[in-house]
Structures are given as C-alpha cells and as structure tokens.
Amino acid sequence: MPITRRSAMTLPSLLAAPALAQPTRPIRMLMGFPPGGPTDFVGRLTANGLQDQIGQTIVFENRPGANSVLAAEAVARAAADGHTLLFASNSLAMNASAYARLPYDPTTSFAPIAMVATSPNVLWCGTSQPWHSLDQLVAAAKAQPGTLGYASTGNGGNGHFGGETLRQALGIDISHIPYRGTAPALLDVIAGRVPLMMQTMVGAIGPYRENQLRPLVVFGPNRAPELPDVPTLKELGHEVPDSGVWFGVLAPAGTPPPFVMRVSHALQAMLEKPESRAQLASQASVPAYLGPDDFAARIRTDVTNWADVARRAGIRPE
Template identity: 40%
Template sequence: MKRSLLSLAALAACAWSIAVPAAADAAYPAKPVRIIVGYSAGGPTDAVARLVAAHLQTKLGQPFVVDNRAGAGSNIASEAVAAAAPDGYTLLVAAAPLTMNSHVYKNLKFDAVKSFVPISKLSSAPGVLAVRTDWGVGSVKEFVAAAKKEPGKFTYGTTGLGGSQHMATELFQRLAGVKLTHIPYKGASNVMTDLIAGHVDLAFMTATGAMPHLQAGKVKPLAVAGPQRLSGLPNVPTFAEAGYPAMISDSWNGLLAPAGTPEAIVKKLHAAAVEALQMPETRTKLESQGAIVIGNSPEEFRADIQREVAHWAEQFKAIKIEMQ
C-alpha cells in the first residue's frame, strides 16, 4: 500500500512538472517581450523589427519593445540574446552578418547555428551599387572601365570589415577584375552621408536603407544585385543585365530566439510574425522600400542560416580577411 502511494505521488509530481511548463507556454506572453536589434534606430533592420513588433503587440496582447544595441558588427545584440533565458521574452532581429561574423571576429560568445532557434526570415533586400552624382560614369560598364584604367584610385564605403557591403564589393572586384580602396565607417548612414557629399566614390547599399536617397537623385544607382529589377527603381538594371550574373548580394532580416525556447512559443511567434508580413500595409511599406517579403518556416530559416555560414566560410577564405 505504501509503495502504491509513493508511486502515485511520483506520477503526480511528474504530471505536474509537465503541466506547469505547458501551461506557461499556452499563456505566453504574460509580460512585455524585448526584441534586441544589433543596429541603430532608423536603419533598415530596425525598421523591419518595429513593423513586426507593432503587430506582435496587437496580436499577442503584450508590449514588444525594440531594444537597439548597435556595435561590434551586431555581435553585442547577438551575444545578449544567446545568453538570455530561453523563455520567449528576449528575441533577436538579426541581419546577414549573423552568418558572417564567425569568420571575422575571434572568441565570439555565440554560434549562429547552435545558439538560436530560428523563427522566420522576415524579408530580404538586394544590394544596389551607387556612385557619387558628380562622377561621370552612368553604367556598370563605364565604371569598370574607369576602375581598370586607374587601379586603387576609387574608394568605396562600407559599414566595416567583413560586413555585407564589404563582402559585396570584394565579390564584385573579383568578378570584374578591378581594384578599389576600402573606407570603413561606423554605420550605413555615415556611408550614405559621405557618398552624397562625394567623400567616397561608391558603395553597395541595401535597397531598403538607400531607396529614398536613390529616388531623390542624391546618389546615382548603377545596378541591382538581385534577380530582378526593383519596382522603386524600374530603370536600374540588374547586374545580370549588365553582364555579371554571379553578382548577387542579399541582405536579410530575421526573427530568432535563444536556443532551447519551447516549440509552442516558437510556433506562436512564427504564426504572428507571418501574419504581420501578410498584412497589405506591411507588405506595401516593405516593398516600397525595396524589400522582398519572405516569412518562411523555422525549418527553412535554419537551413538558410546553415547554408550561408558554409557559403561565407568559402568567401572569407578566398579574400583572406584577417580575423579581429
């Protein structure tokens, strides 16, 4: 009898241990959720994060607060989320450098594949090669001819060593057989400011961040590093049209949680995020900025991350960047 009572007590305790987390997952979110972004407010990644956060707040009934932690190539934000409790109350909106930084920075405190649970890739945007307006080149062909004539003379701005802009320009230099001089900046807005002022000659800019300046004629777009022309820049050809089909540069934004976050919470966040992306006003706003709306599954997003980590390992090996 005593043994039976002990067995029943053990079963009850086991059932309780299972039921409590399940109930907590079902009640999620029960308090404000923080979305950490590794870039400054007002940038393209921040803009996507705030669009999605607003809908998550409305849909799930708790504040979703965007917390900008710029610096170290977005590593500060990634490390903070990787170290956070896997309870769904600290999330990350990351960009393409998440899959690059392990090849640039030593002693990172996170792994792009192992430290996070992917929720959904939210959007992507191609790079646009833009030059200063007072430079007399009007096409990729003319630009390449000028660069070949005077190797190393022309400068390009980026957000830093090993970032998306830097890697896009390195790839194009290899494809076109040209030599340019790298000028790193602290952020995309700094690059754009100096490109408009003519202090640098060119830059690969993310379409979402550069679109207002491109459309206003403050800088001159030469080509789009994507599979198709952008609706906001219908007269700007793709690199494939310009003779460089391998010149593809994609900058994405995605929602992730710390590794170990319960599947029920991931599913709830995924459903709400995809719903946000499907809303006409959200889609229209993102597409007008040059973005492509995605909203894929956690499994698809994980496969994307794994593929990109492997891809960038080869790219960084080819250009021999010294790790910082």
C-alpha cells in the same frame, strides 16, 4: 509567401497555444543597431505587428555594439522560455567571418523563428560621377587600377562583402573604404569625395529618391522594385552570393517548439496585411517569409558562403 490552407486552419490553434508556449510577462525583442536606421525601422514594424497578432506586449530594445554581436550574445544567453527574442539582420551570418571569436554560434545558439523581409544590395555612385552603367565603371577601373574606392558601413558587413564579390567576379582592382556607419559614408559619396558605395536599398532609398545617388547594378537574384531598369549581376552573367540584407526573428536555442511555431505563423499573418507590406515598401524592403526550417537553412548557407568569400578576399577576422 501566402498563408496556405493548412497554415490558415492551424493559425487559430497556434495563437491559442498552451501555457508552455504562452509567455507570462512582456516579451523583449533585442536589436543590435542604434535607433533611426533601416534595421530599427523594420524591427519596430515587426515588433508592433507581432504584438497585434499574439496579443502580448513586446518591448523593443536597441542594444547596439560590435555590428550586432552584443545583442545576439544577450539573446543567446537568455532563458529559452519565450520571453526574449532577437531581431537580426544577415550580419548574424557575416559576423562569423568578420570576427575571430564570437560568444555564440550563429547556427546552433538560436532557434530561428522567421525571416520577414529582404532588401537588395546595390552598387551606387554619386550623381556627379560620369558612369551610368556597370560596363562604364569596369572600363574606368581597368584603365586606372587601384585608384577607385568604394565606401561601406564597416569591415565585414553587407557593403564590404558585396564589394569583394564584385571585385572577384569582374576582376577589377577597387579599394575598400570602411566607415563607421551609413550616414558619413553616404555624405562622402554624395559629395564626390569617394566615387562608389555598396549599400542596401533600405539604407540608400532616401538619397536616391532625392537624386543624390545613381544605381549601377543590383546584387541578388531579382531586380529591385524601385530600380526596374537597373540589371542584376546575375543578369549580366556573374553568379555571386546574395549580399542583400535580410531581417528575421530568432529565439534562444531550446525555446519550446510550440512557441516558435506560434510566433512564426503570427509573423506570416502580419506580412499578409496590406498595411505591413506598404510600410515595408516605403523603406525599400520586400516581405519575404521563411519559416523556422527554411530560415535556419538560409543562415547556414550564408555562413558558408561568406566564409568562402572572406578566405578568397583575404578578409581578416577582427
């Protein structure tokens, strides 16, 4: 989203905001996944870019556990004074259906600041598999119901929800095979031990570029820039919720609005920089700015959509 004339005019004043919106010590940005993964890469890019924009030290902290619940809980309980931020993915919304109880409410315990990037979910198979299109896969699945499985990085995540929307939309019987993380799932799919995998572009871009994975269909509203010849489910006539990953920044609920707007506009300015866009593109992510109100609306919509998918698919909260 480009910076409008109005936002460009107000950005300098927001960057020089009053003391209420100016932290007095380094800002911590927590992220709920281990170092080295796609969320970690985009999170560190965001933290570094924000630090450059606002001239305030930002300490990026990995706090993995429970599909990002531990990091989100720590931020939800932190003082709402601008010194603690959460770098989140859409697991924040999906966890509302994946867990029976959460120590926070994803729609009320945070002050959404900005969504910064997205990466679509894709159905992949290993290159040793015979399918080259979704139609070929559907024909195989219907000829052998219950025999094909798809890997995901765990229960209640992008891959699991994406697989269930696919199964429901196409009326096919494929089994979910959850793994503890991306790497072991990818290894089994590449080796042919598991035929299929639901994985975001940002998580599969490396093996795809090495010709170890074949894309069959893209979830979400648009084709992936890296996969211009691969259709979306929407193009093929199937309307399903977008299970692609989004990345964004939030603060504890009650954080002063001047600080929220200051950081939101700074992130918007960061995403306009060619170097930021190039770094995101290198990891198959697309800049996708949403301001506080639109980001909050997206989170609410996702919580509702995934609750409906979970109910229809019989996904049981842990």
